[in-house]
Amino acid sequence: QRATNVGYTALRASMSAAEWLTSEKSVEITVATTTLDGEGQGADCALKIHRLKQPAKAQRASLTGYQPYPVRRGRRVADEAPKPDPANPNSWELGEVVAQDGFNTDAAGKATRTYQLPPGPYRALLTTQDRFGKEVTALLPLTVLDPKGKTLPLKVPNLVAAPKWSLEPGEDFVALWGTGYDEGRAFIEIEHRGKLVQAFWTEPGATQQTVRQTVTEAMRGGFTVRTTMVRENRAYLTARQVGVPWSNKQLSVAWEHFVSKLEPGQKETWTAVVTGPDAKKAVTEMVAALYDKSLDAYLPHYWTGGFGVFRYDSSSLTSQFENVVKQLRHLHGNWFTDYRDAHMVYRSFPEEIMANLWGYQYFGGYPDGKAHGLLPGMAGPPGKDGAAGPRGDKGEVHDMEARVGGERSSMRAMEAPAATAATVAPVTPAQTPDLSQVSARKNLNETAFFFPHLVSDAEGKVKLEFTMPEALTQWKFLGFAHDRDLRAGLLTGDVVTAKDLMVQPNPPRFLREGDVLEFTVKVTNQSATAQKGTVRLT
Structure with a gap:
Protein backbone atom coordinates (compact mmCIF):
# COMPACT_ATOMS: atom_id res chain seq x y z
CA GLN A 1 0.00 0.00 0.00
CA ARG A 2 1.38 3.39 -0.99
CA ALA A 3 -0.06 6.88 -0.61
CA THR A 4 0.33 9.42 -3.43
CA ASN A 5 0.21 13.16 -2.80
CA VAL A 6 -1.64 15.38 -5.27
CA GLY A 7 -1.31 19.18 -5.42
CA TYR A 8 -1.43 22.21 -7.64
CA THR A 9 2.33 22.00 -8.26
CA ALA A 10 4.52 18.99 -9.00
CA LEU A 11 7.52 20.22 -6.99
CA ARG A 12 8.13 21.02 -3.33
CA ALA A 13 10.96 23.30 -2.18
CA SER A 14 12.27 23.87 1.34
CA MET A 15 15.19 25.55 3.12
CA SER A 16 16.80 24.96 6.49
CA ALA A 17 19.53 26.57 8.57
CA ALA A 18 20.95 26.29 12.08
CA GLU A 19 18.98 27.92 14.89
CA TRP A 20 22.11 29.65 16.25
CA LEU A 21 23.53 32.04 13.66
CA THR A 22 26.29 34.57 14.38
CA SER A 23 28.15 37.16 12.35
CA GLU A 24 31.44 35.41 13.20
CA LYS A 25 30.65 32.49 10.88
CA SER A 26 29.06 32.23 7.45
CA VAL A 27 25.38 31.35 7.34
CA GLU A 28 24.86 27.95 5.70
CA ILE A 29 21.48 27.35 4.02
CA THR A 30 20.48 23.87 2.85
CA VAL A 31 18.04 23.72 -0.07
CA ALA A 32 15.91 20.67 -0.89
CA THR A 33 13.66 20.19 -3.93
CA THR A 34 11.51 17.07 -4.01
CA THR A 35 8.40 15.71 -5.62
CA LEU A 36 5.20 15.73 -3.63
CA ASP A 37 6.00 12.15 -2.59
CA GLY A 38 9.36 13.19 -1.12
CA GLU A 39 11.65 11.90 -3.88
CA GLY A 40 14.60 14.17 -4.70
CA GLN A 41 14.46 16.06 -7.98
CA GLY A 42 16.88 18.58 -9.47
CA ALA A 43 15.64 22.10 -10.13
CA ASP A 44 16.89 25.50 -11.26
CA CYS A 45 16.65 27.81 -8.22
CA ALA A 46 17.07 31.52 -7.45
CA LEU A 47 17.66 32.59 -3.86
CA LYS A 48 17.44 36.10 -2.40
CA ILE A 49 18.10 37.21 1.17
CA HIS A 50 16.23 40.34 2.29
CA ARG A 51 16.93 42.43 5.32
CA LEU A 52 13.66 42.99 7.21
CA LYS A 53 12.21 46.42 7.93
CA GLN A 54 12.20 46.65 11.71
CA PRO A 55 9.84 48.92 13.67
CA ALA A 56 11.26 52.13 15.08
CA LYS A 57 11.23 50.65 18.57
CA ALA A 58 10.40 47.38 20.27
CA GLN A 59 6.74 46.94 21.09
CA ARG A 60 5.04 44.54 23.42
CA ALA A 61 2.73 41.92 21.92
CA SER A 62 -1.02 42.18 22.25
CA LEU A 63 -2.49 40.16 25.10
CA THR A 64 -5.30 38.92 22.87
CA GLY A 65 -3.04 38.18 19.91
CA TYR A 66 -2.52 40.30 16.83
CA GLN A 67 -5.77 40.60 14.83
CA PRO A 68 -5.42 42.85 11.77
CA TYR A 69 -8.67 44.43 10.61
CA PRO A 70 -9.50 44.08 6.88
CA VAL A 71 -9.21 47.14 4.68
CA ARG A 72 -12.56 48.14 3.17
CA ARG A 73 -13.27 50.07 0.01
CA GLY A 74 -16.91 51.03 0.50
CA ARG A 75 -18.80 47.77 1.01
CA ARG A 76 -16.02 45.67 -0.54
CA VAL A 77 -13.06 44.29 1.35
CA ALA A 78 -9.87 45.37 -0.36
CA ASP A 79 -7.44 42.69 -1.46
CA GLU A 80 -4.52 44.05 0.54
CA ALA A 81 -2.03 42.38 2.83
CA PRO A 82 -2.62 43.05 6.54
CA LYS A 83 -0.31 45.42 8.32
CA PRO A 84 2.71 43.75 9.94
CA ASP A 85 2.69 42.93 13.64
CA PRO A 86 5.45 45.03 15.29
CA ALA A 87 6.08 42.32 17.87
CA ASN A 88 6.38 39.44 15.35
CA PRO A 89 9.49 39.43 13.08
CA ASN A 90 7.87 36.85 10.78
CA SER A 91 5.33 39.47 9.68
CA TRP A 92 7.80 42.30 9.06
CA GLU A 93 8.06 43.63 5.52
CA LEU A 94 10.94 42.83 3.20
CA GLY A 95 13.70 45.36 2.88
CA GLU A 96 16.80 45.59 0.75
CA VAL A 97 18.38 42.53 -0.86
CA VAL A 98 21.71 41.79 0.82
CA ALA A 99 22.55 38.59 -1.11
CA GLN A 100 21.25 36.72 -4.13
CA ASP A 101 22.34 33.62 -5.97
CA GLY A 102 21.29 31.28 -8.79
CA PHE A 103 22.09 27.57 -8.71
CA ASN A 104 20.83 24.07 -9.52
CA THR A 105 20.10 21.32 -7.04
CA ASP A 106 21.68 17.94 -7.76
CA ALA A 107 19.88 14.75 -8.81
CA ALA A 108 18.93 14.10 -5.18
CA GLY A 109 17.41 17.59 -4.94
CA LYS A 110 20.08 18.92 -2.52
CA ALA A 111 22.18 22.08 -2.54
CA THR A 112 24.09 24.07 0.09
CA ARG A 113 24.84 27.80 -0.09
CA THR A 114 26.85 29.97 2.32
CA TYR A 115 26.56 33.72 2.89
CA GLN A 116 28.31 36.18 5.17
CA LEU A 117 25.66 38.32 6.88
CA PRO A 118 25.98 41.11 9.47
CA PRO A 119 23.84 40.99 12.65
CA GLY A 120 20.13 41.55 12.16
CA PRO A 121 16.86 39.92 11.01
CA TYR A 122 16.59 38.48 7.49
CA ARG A 123 14.27 36.40 5.36
CA ALA A 124 15.47 34.06 2.60
CA LEU A 125 13.21 33.71 -0.46
CA LEU A 126 13.68 30.73 -2.80
CA THR A 127 12.02 30.67 -6.23
CA THR A 128 11.91 27.77 -8.70
CA GLN A 129 9.53 26.06 -11.15
CA ASP A 130 8.17 22.56 -11.56
CA ARG A 131 8.24 20.66 -14.84
CA PHE A 132 4.96 22.29 -15.90
CA GLY A 133 6.34 25.80 -15.49
CA LYS A 134 4.43 26.63 -12.30
CA GLU A 135 6.23 28.76 -9.73
CA VAL A 136 7.26 27.20 -6.41
CA THR A 137 8.54 29.31 -3.51
CA ALA A 138 9.94 28.74 -0.03
CA LEU A 139 10.63 31.14 2.87
CA LEU A 140 13.16 30.89 5.70
CA PRO A 141 13.51 33.43 8.57
CA LEU A 142 17.07 34.11 9.71
CA THR A 143 18.29 35.92 12.84
CA VAL A 144 22.00 36.67 12.94
CA LEU A 145 23.40 37.62 16.37
CA ASP A 146 26.65 39.16 17.60
CA PRO A 147 27.57 37.49 20.94
CA LYS A 148 30.38 40.00 21.55
CA GLY A 149 28.14 43.06 21.16
CA LYS A 150 26.46 45.08 23.90
CA THR A 151 23.26 45.84 21.94
CA LEU A 152 20.71 43.38 20.56
CA PRO A 153 20.30 44.02 16.79
CA LEU A 154 16.64 42.97 16.85
CA LYS A 155 13.63 45.11 17.86
CA VAL A 156 11.87 42.49 19.99
CA PRO A 157 11.08 42.83 23.71
CA ASN A 158 12.91 39.69 24.86
CA LEU A 159 15.26 37.09 23.36
CA VAL A 160 16.99 34.03 24.85
CA ALA A 161 19.15 31.88 22.55
CA ALA A 162 21.98 29.34 22.86
CA PRO A 163 24.15 27.30 20.45
CA LYS A 164 22.91 24.05 22.01
CA TRP A 165 20.77 22.98 24.93
CA SER A 166 22.40 19.61 25.63
CA LEU A 167 26.00 19.30 26.78
CA GLU A 168 28.47 16.84 28.26
CA PRO A 169 30.49 17.38 31.47
CA GLY A 170 33.58 19.47 30.76
CA GLU A 171 31.82 21.71 28.22
CA ASP A 172 30.78 25.33 28.80
CA PHE A 173 27.15 26.30 28.47
CA VAL A 174 26.77 29.63 26.64
CA ALA A 175 23.48 31.51 26.27
CA LEU A 176 22.58 35.00 25.07
CA TRP A 177 19.94 37.27 26.57
CA GLY A 178 18.87 40.51 24.93
CA THR A 179 16.10 43.06 24.58
CA GLY A 180 15.26 45.37 21.70
CA TYR A 181 14.35 48.27 23.98
CA ASP A 182 16.76 51.16 24.25
CA GLU A 183 17.46 50.12 27.82
CA GLY A 184 16.52 47.17 29.98
CA ARG A 185 17.85 44.67 32.50
CA ALA A 186 17.01 41.08 33.32
CA PHE A 187 17.54 38.81 36.32
CA ILE A 188 19.40 35.60 35.41
CA GLU A 189 19.20 32.40 37.50
CA ILE A 190 20.80 28.99 37.06
CA GLU A 191 19.28 26.30 39.28
CA HIS A 192 20.51 22.77 39.89
CA ARG A 193 18.88 20.31 42.30
CA GLY A 194 16.86 23.04 43.98
CA LYS A 195 19.86 25.29 44.62
CA LEU A 196 20.93 28.44 42.78
CA VAL A 197 24.30 28.06 41.10
CA GLN A 198 24.20 31.61 39.72
CA ALA A 199 21.87 34.57 40.29
CA PHE A 200 22.69 38.06 38.98
CA TRP A 201 21.36 41.13 37.17
CA THR A 202 22.55 41.95 33.69
CA GLU A 203 24.88 44.89 33.29
CA PRO A 204 23.25 48.33 33.32
CA GLY A 205 23.34 50.17 30.02
CA ALA A 206 23.69 46.93 28.00
CA THR A 207 20.72 45.40 26.20
CA GLN A 208 22.54 42.13 25.49
CA GLN A 209 24.60 39.86 27.73
CA THR A 210 26.22 36.42 27.52
CA VAL A 211 25.56 33.82 30.22
CA ARG A 212 28.20 31.16 30.88
CA GLN A 213 28.20 28.07 33.06
CA THR A 214 30.78 25.28 33.28
CA VAL A 215 29.12 21.85 33.19
CA THR A 216 30.52 19.44 35.77
CA GLU A 217 30.03 15.72 36.34
CA ALA A 218 27.71 16.51 39.26
CA MET A 219 25.32 18.24 36.84
CA ARG A 220 24.32 15.05 35.06
CA GLY A 221 20.59 15.08 34.71
CA GLY A 222 20.52 18.72 33.62
CA PHE A 223 19.88 22.14 35.14
CA THR A 224 17.48 25.06 34.62
CA VAL A 225 18.17 28.55 33.27
CA ARG A 226 15.63 31.30 34.04
CA THR A 227 15.46 34.91 32.86
CA THR A 228 13.04 37.51 34.23
CA MET A 229 12.42 40.96 32.79
CA VAL A 230 9.59 43.43 33.43
CA ARG A 231 8.95 46.28 31.02
CA GLU A 232 5.86 48.38 30.19
CA ASN A 233 3.62 46.48 32.61
CA ARG A 234 4.57 43.20 30.95
CA ALA A 235 6.64 40.35 32.44
CA TYR A 236 8.90 38.30 30.15
CA LEU A 237 9.55 34.99 31.91
CA THR A 238 11.75 32.35 30.28
CA ALA A 239 12.72 28.98 31.77
CA ARG A 240 14.76 26.48 29.73
CA GLN A 241 15.99 23.04 30.68
CA VAL A 242 19.61 22.34 29.77
CA GLY A 243 20.20 18.63 29.30
CA VAL A 244 23.27 16.81 30.60
CA PRO A 245 22.55 13.17 29.63
CA TRP A 246 23.72 10.10 31.50
CA SER A 247 25.96 9.08 28.63
CA ASN A 248 28.37 7.45 31.09
CA ARG A 311 17.72 11.50 38.15
CA TYR A 312 16.68 14.18 35.67
CA ASP A 313 16.66 17.64 37.15
CA SER A 314 13.63 19.89 36.99
CA SER A 315 12.73 23.08 38.80
CA SER A 316 9.70 23.24 41.06
CA LEU A 317 9.54 27.03 40.74
CA THR A 318 6.82 28.34 38.43
CA SER A 319 6.31 31.97 37.43
CA GLN A 320 3.18 33.44 35.92
CA PHE A 321 2.34 36.91 34.67
CA GLU A 322 -1.03 37.92 36.11
CA ASN A 323 -1.72 40.87 33.80
CA VAL A 324 -4.11 39.12 31.43
CA VAL A 325 -7.18 40.11 29.47
CA LYS A 326 -10.40 40.09 31.47
CA GLN A 327 -13.70 39.78 29.70
CA LEU A 328 -16.97 41.39 30.89
CA ARG A 329 -18.04 39.57 34.02
CA HIS A 330 -21.21 39.28 36.05
CA LEU A 331 -20.80 41.28 39.26
CA HIS A 332 -24.07 41.22 41.22
CA GLY A 333 -27.70 40.14 40.83
CA ASN A 334 -29.34 37.98 38.21
CA TRP A 335 -32.25 37.89 35.79
CA PHE A 336 -35.26 35.75 36.55
CA THR A 337 -35.51 32.90 34.07
CA ASP A 338 -38.71 30.89 33.66
CA TYR A 339 -38.10 27.38 32.33
CA ARG A 340 -40.96 25.40 30.77
CA ASP A 341 -40.96 21.94 29.27
CA ALA A 342 -41.30 22.23 25.47
CA HIS A 343 -40.85 18.54 24.68
CA MET A 344 -43.27 17.38 21.97
CA VAL A 345 -44.25 13.76 21.33
CA TYR A 346 -45.73 12.64 18.01
CA ARG A 347 -47.72 9.51 17.28
CA SER A 348 -45.76 6.81 15.48
CA PHE A 349 -45.98 3.18 14.42
CA PRO A 350 -44.34 0.50 16.56
CA GLU A 351 -40.67 -0.17 15.93
CA GLU A 352 -41.43 -3.65 14.53
CA ILE A 353 -43.34 -2.10 11.64
CA MET A 354 -41.02 0.83 11.09
CA ALA A 355 -38.02 -1.48 10.94
CA ASN A 356 -39.63 -3.28 7.99
CA LEU A 357 -40.38 -0.06 6.12
CA TRP A 358 -37.34 2.20 6.46
CA GLY A 359 -34.01 0.84 5.24
CA TYR A 360 -35.03 -2.81 5.00
CA GLN A 361 -37.07 -2.79 1.75
CA TYR A 362 -39.90 -4.94 3.07
CA PHE A 363 -42.05 -4.36 -0.06
CA GLY A 364 -39.25 -4.31 -2.61
CA GLY A 365 -35.97 -5.88 -3.56
CA TYR A 366 -32.74 -4.97 -5.26
CA PRO A 367 -31.86 -5.60 -8.92
CA ASP A 368 -29.92 -8.72 -7.96
CA GLY A 369 -33.14 -10.30 -6.66
CA LYS A 370 -31.97 -10.45 -3.04
CA ALA A 371 -33.37 -8.68 -0.01
CA HIS A 372 -30.54 -6.98 1.85
CA GLY A 373 -30.67 -6.22 5.54
CA LEU A 374 -33.60 -8.52 6.53
CA LEU A 375 -33.98 -9.32 10.19
CA PRO A 376 -33.68 -13.00 11.16
CA GLY A 377 -36.89 -14.87 10.40
CA MET A 378 -38.31 -12.08 8.20
CA ALA A 379 -39.78 -12.90 4.81
CA GLY A 380 -37.86 -11.73 1.77
CA PRO A 381 -39.20 -9.90 -1.28
CA PRO A 382 -41.72 -11.66 -3.54
CA GLY A 383 -40.23 -13.69 -6.33
CA LYS A 384 -41.20 -13.62 -9.98
CA ASP A 385 -44.20 -15.81 -9.30
CA GLY A 386 -45.34 -13.62 -6.41
CA ALA A 387 -44.28 -16.06 -3.69
CA ALA A 388 -42.13 -14.85 -0.85
CA GLY A 389 -38.45 -15.68 -1.01
CA PRO A 390 -36.49 -17.73 1.54
CA ARG A 391 -36.04 -16.40 5.01
CA GLY A 392 -32.97 -14.30 5.81
CA ASP A 393 -30.27 -15.19 8.29
CA LYS A 394 -27.79 -12.53 9.47
CA GLY A 395 -29.14 -9.92 7.11
CA GLU A 396 -29.19 -11.83 3.76
CA VAL A 397 -31.32 -14.29 1.77
CA HIS A 398 -29.50 -17.46 0.86
CA ASP A 399 -29.97 -19.36 -2.37
CA MET A 400 -28.90 -22.68 -0.87
CA GLU A 401 -29.21 -24.67 -4.07
CA ALA A 402 -27.03 -22.25 -6.05
CA ARG A 403 -24.58 -21.95 -3.18
CA VAL A 404 -24.12 -25.71 -2.80
CA GLY A 405 -23.86 -26.17 -6.53
CA GLY A 406 -21.25 -23.43 -6.74
CA GLU A 407 -19.14 -25.05 -4.04
CA ARG A 408 -19.29 -28.44 -5.69
CA SER A 409 -18.45 -27.05 -9.11
CA SER A 410 -15.52 -25.05 -7.68
CA MET A 411 -14.13 -28.21 -6.09
CA ARG A 412 -14.13 -30.23 -9.27
CA ALA A 413 -10.65 -30.44 -10.69
CA MET A 414 -9.49 -31.10 -14.21
CA GLU A 415 -9.31 -34.70 -15.31
CA ALA A 416 -5.73 -35.87 -14.80
CA PRO A 417 -4.10 -39.28 -14.64
CA ALA A 418 -3.53 -40.43 -11.09
CA ALA A 419 0.20 -40.36 -10.51
CA THR A 420 2.30 -40.11 -7.40
CA ALA A 421 5.38 -38.67 -9.08
CA ALA A 422 5.90 -35.87 -11.59
CA THR A 423 9.08 -35.29 -13.50
CA VAL A 424 10.20 -31.67 -13.79
CA ALA A 425 12.94 -32.33 -16.30
CA PRO A 426 14.05 -35.53 -18.05
CA VAL A 427 17.03 -37.02 -16.25
CA THR A 428 18.90 -40.24 -16.62
CA PRO A 429 18.44 -42.95 -13.99
CA ALA A 430 21.99 -42.35 -12.76
CA GLN A 431 21.11 -38.71 -11.95
CA THR A 432 17.87 -39.45 -10.12
CA PRO A 433 18.20 -38.46 -6.44
CA ASP A 434 17.10 -40.74 -3.64
CA LEU A 435 13.97 -38.90 -2.43
CA SER A 436 13.46 -41.42 0.35
CA GLN A 437 16.26 -39.69 2.27
CA VAL A 438 14.42 -36.34 2.15
CA SER A 439 12.33 -35.64 5.24
CA ALA A 440 9.72 -32.95 5.83
CA ALA A 498 15.60 -19.57 3.34
CA LYS A 499 16.77 -22.34 1.01
CA ASP A 500 17.95 -22.10 -2.58
CA LEU A 501 15.34 -24.69 -3.60
CA MET A 502 12.01 -24.61 -1.77
CA VAL A 503 8.80 -26.61 -2.30
CA GLN A 504 5.47 -25.08 -1.29
CA PRO A 505 2.47 -27.46 -1.61
CA ASN A 506 -0.97 -26.01 -2.28
CA PRO A 507 -3.52 -28.73 -1.42
CA PRO A 508 -7.29 -28.07 -1.26
CA ARG A 509 -8.62 -27.23 2.17
CA PHE A 510 -11.33 -29.92 2.14
CA LEU A 511 -12.62 -32.71 -0.10
CA ARG A 512 -15.82 -34.60 -0.65
CA GLU A 513 -16.40 -38.17 -1.72
CA GLY A 514 -16.17 -38.52 -5.47
CA ASP A 515 -14.04 -35.42 -6.08
CA VAL A 516 -11.13 -35.65 -8.50
CA LEU A 517 -8.05 -34.09 -6.84
CA GLU A 518 -5.44 -32.00 -8.64
CA PHE A 519 -2.55 -31.40 -6.21
CA THR A 520 -0.44 -28.36 -7.16
CA VAL A 521 3.07 -27.67 -5.84
CA LYS A 522 5.13 -24.51 -6.20
CA VAL A 523 8.88 -25.03 -6.62
CA THR A 524 10.97 -21.87 -5.98
CA ASN A 525 14.57 -21.58 -7.14
CA GLN A 526 16.49 -18.76 -5.40
CA SER A 527 19.92 -19.77 -6.63
CA ALA A 528 21.79 -18.01 -9.41
CA THR A 529 21.68 -21.02 -11.79
CA ALA A 530 18.94 -23.17 -13.27
CA GLN A 531 18.08 -26.33 -11.33
CA LYS A 532 16.72 -29.69 -12.50
CA GLY A 533 15.27 -32.38 -10.30
CA THR A 534 12.41 -34.68 -9.42
CA VAL A 535 9.36 -33.91 -7.32
CA ARG A 536 7.51 -36.75 -5.62
CA LEU A 537 4.13 -36.58 -3.90
CA THR A 538 3.66 -39.13 -1.13
Missing part, protein backbone atom coordinates in the same frame (compact mmCIF):
# COMPACT_ATOMS: atom_id res chain seq x y z
CA LYS A 249 25.69 4.82 31.73
CA GLN A 250 25.42 3.71 28.12
CA LEU A 251 27.08 0.60 26.71
CA SER A 252 27.79 -0.01 23.06
CA VAL A 253 26.89 -3.49 21.80
CA ALA A 254 28.02 -4.42 18.27
CA TRP A 255 28.38 -7.58 16.22
CA GLU A 256 31.78 -9.11 15.66
CA HIS A 257 30.38 -12.09 13.75
CA PHE A 258 26.80 -12.12 12.48
CA VAL A 259 25.14 -13.92 9.55
CA SER A 260 21.84 -12.46 8.43
CA LYS A 261 20.80 -15.33 6.10
CA LEU A 262 20.70 -18.89 7.36
CA GLU A 263 19.31 -22.21 6.21
CA PRO A 264 16.61 -24.06 8.17
CA GLY A 265 18.12 -26.30 10.82
CA GLN A 266 21.58 -24.73 10.47
CA LYS A 267 23.88 -24.59 13.49
CA GLU A 268 25.38 -21.14 13.97
CA THR A 269 27.51 -19.14 16.42
CA TRP A 270 27.25 -15.37 16.71
CA THR A 271 29.65 -13.12 18.58
CA ALA A 272 28.84 -9.69 20.04
CA VAL A 273 31.29 -7.21 21.61
CA VAL A 274 30.33 -4.91 24.50
CA THR A 275 32.26 -1.69 25.10
CA GLY A 276 31.83 1.14 27.59
CA PRO A 277 31.62 4.93 27.07
CA ASP A 278 35.43 5.12 27.13
CA ALA A 279 35.65 2.54 24.29
CA LYS A 280 37.07 -0.04 26.69
CA LYS A 281 35.85 -3.63 26.69
CA ALA A 282 33.29 -4.23 29.44
CA VAL A 283 32.43 -7.41 31.33
CA THR A 284 28.64 -7.63 31.32
CA GLU A 285 25.66 -9.92 31.55
CA MET A 286 23.34 -10.25 28.59
CA VAL A 287 19.88 -11.59 27.82
CA ALA A 288 19.12 -12.46 24.18
CA ALA A 289 16.20 -13.79 22.17
CA LEU A 290 15.41 -14.61 18.54
CA TYR A 291 11.77 -15.02 17.50
CA ASP A 292 9.56 -15.01 14.42
CA LYS A 293 9.19 -11.37 13.36
CA SER A 294 5.72 -11.97 11.94
CA LEU A 295 4.44 -12.12 15.53
CA ASP A 296 4.98 -8.35 15.73
CA ALA A 297 1.96 -7.99 13.46
CA TYR A 298 -0.19 -8.98 16.44
CA LEU A 299 1.75 -7.09 19.14
CA PRO A 300 5.13 -5.40 18.51
CA HIS A 301 7.78 -6.50 21.00
CA TYR A 302 10.52 -4.18 22.25
CA TRP A 303 13.13 -4.17 24.99
CA THR A 304 14.40 -1.20 26.92
CA GLY A 305 17.77 0.27 26.00
CA GLY A 306 18.76 1.23 29.55
CA PHE A 307 17.69 1.63 33.15
CA GLY A 308 15.39 4.57 33.80
CA VAL A 309 16.48 5.06 37.40
CA PHE A 310 18.75 8.07 37.01
CA ARG A 441 10.50 -30.00 8.07
CA LYS A 442 9.37 -30.63 11.65
CA ASN A 443 10.90 -27.95 13.91
CA LEU A 444 8.64 -24.97 13.24
CA ASN A 445 9.10 -23.25 16.61
CA GLU A 446 8.27 -19.55 16.70
CA THR A 447 11.16 -18.86 19.13
CA ALA A 448 14.61 -19.85 17.92
CA PHE A 449 16.26 -19.26 21.30
CA PHE A 450 15.99 -17.38 24.57
CA PHE A 451 19.19 -17.05 26.60
CA PRO A 452 18.37 -15.38 29.93
CA HIS A 453 21.93 -15.34 31.30
CA LEU A 454 24.91 -14.81 29.04
CA VAL A 455 28.23 -13.53 30.44
CA SER A 456 30.94 -11.85 28.39
CA ASP A 457 34.60 -12.70 28.75
CA ALA A 458 37.40 -10.32 29.75
CA GLU A 459 37.45 -8.92 26.20
CA GLY A 460 33.75 -8.06 26.33
CA LYS A 461 32.78 -10.82 23.87
CA VAL A 462 29.52 -12.73 24.13
CA LYS A 463 29.01 -15.92 22.11
CA LEU A 464 25.60 -17.26 21.14
CA GLU A 465 25.44 -20.89 19.91
CA PHE A 466 22.12 -22.17 18.60
CA THR A 467 20.33 -24.24 15.95
CA MET A 468 17.84 -22.47 13.74
CA PRO A 469 14.29 -23.85 13.46
CA GLU A 470 13.19 -25.09 10.05
CA ALA A 471 10.56 -22.42 9.41
CA LEU A 472 11.16 -20.25 6.32
CA THR A 473 10.56 -16.74 7.67
CA GLN A 474 12.16 -13.56 8.98
CA TRP A 475 13.42 -13.46 12.56
CA LYS A 476 13.94 -10.58 15.01
CA PHE A 477 16.90 -10.50 17.42
CA LEU A 478 16.93 -8.60 20.72
CA GLY A 479 19.91 -8.42 23.06
CA PHE A 480 20.16 -6.40 26.29
CA ALA A 481 23.51 -6.09 28.10
CA HIS A 482 24.20 -4.54 31.52
CA ASP A 483 26.87 -4.48 34.23
CA ARG A 484 27.12 -3.90 37.99
CA ASP A 485 27.30 -0.09 37.52
CA LEU A 486 23.85 -0.04 35.88
CA ARG A 487 25.36 0.67 32.49
CA ALA A 488 23.27 -0.87 29.73
CA GLY A 489 22.99 -1.22 25.96
CA LEU A 490 20.63 -2.75 23.41
CA LEU A 491 21.42 -4.69 20.23
CA THR A 492 18.84 -5.56 17.55
CA GLY A 493 18.96 -7.31 14.19
CA ASP A 494 16.99 -9.24 11.56
CA VAL A 495 17.67 -12.72 10.23
CA VAL A 496 16.12 -14.62 7.31
CA THR A 497 15.89 -18.39 6.95
